[in-house]
Amino acid sequence: MDTITTVSPLCRLLDIPDGGATAVDAPLADGGQSLILLRDGDEVRAYLNVCPHAGRRLDYAPGKFLLKDDTLICAVHGASFQRQAGVCVAGPCRGDSLRAVPLRVEGDQVWLA
Numbered sequence: 001m002d003t004i005t006t007v008s009p010l011c012r013l014l015d016i017p018d019g020g021a022t023a024v025d026a027p028l029a030d031g032g033q034s035l036i037l038l039r040d041g042d043e044v045r046a047y048l049n050v051c052p053h054a055g056r057r058l059d060y061a062p063g064k065f066l067l068k069d070d071t072l073i074c075a076v077h078g079a080s081f082q083r084q085a086g087v088c089v090a091g092p093c094r095g096d097s098l099r100a101v102p103l104r105v106e107g108d109q110v111w112l113a
């Protein structure tokens with residue numbers, strides 16, 4: 001995925017609950033997009049906040065996600081995605097994947113890579 005150079009971070013690491021998730025808006029090459037940011041300690045991974053099932057956001061309220069064990073669950077129809085790889089392991093789009101977005105963490109700041 002093409003990203004664009006940004007002059008400010010997406011957020012601070014501490015804005016994302018450890019073991020949890022939040023959503024941020026990001027300026028990607030194909031337009032502004034909502035991203036899901038998932039944090040595990042100092043690691044953060046990002047996916048487009050677009051479900052491969054029906055193209056809806058996965059959060060039930062802005063930045064609020066259903067997380068259970070190692071899965072992220074789409075609030076619309078319940079598809080379950082592996083946190084680590086974004087692959088749908090249960091639900092209506094089994095086998096499809098969330099679209100990953102490259103990030104980097106510098107100190108306490110999370111940036112598009």
Ligand code: FES
Pocket residue numbers: 051052053054055056074075076077078079091092
């Ligand atoms: S839109 Fe996500 S499971 Fe249907």
